[in-house]
Amino acid sequence: MKQDPSYSEHYAAIFQDRLKLQSALVELEDQDEDLGTRIDLAMALGDCHEVAAEESLLKIASNAFEHASLVDACGESLGEIWSRGGEIPYDKFKELTPSAKKIAEATFAAHNRN
Secondary structure: OOOOHHHHHHHHHHHOOHHHHHHHHHHHHOOOOOHHHHHHHHHHHHHOOOHHHHHHHHHHHOOOOOOHHHHHHHHHHHHHHHHHHOOOOHHHHOOOOHHHHHHHHHHHHHHOOO
16 A cells, blocks of 8 residues: 655655644644545655654544544554564554554564564
8 A cells, every 4th residue: 555655755755844744743633634635644654753653643543433544544554663663562552443453463564574
């Protein structure tokens, strides 16, 4: 589900600027925002190294009332973030919706195959 490199580079530039990152996180959490935009942001945040990004992804991936595609995108990005740390933080993982858990685990496993 990952996007092409130019897409990732575009969002990487945004995430390097803290004000732009904060704006992107507000947009991600805004339920009135376009769903496609929110999913794009959620997917791109898997490459972000900021705690605030993980927190926003967790908030959405733990909300059973959010759109399923958005929850899944957040689960995938969380799996990517956690794979860089080498472990799944189960205190956070247990809060995810069932589908987000499956996707986060699968993504983590895919990135940590050796």
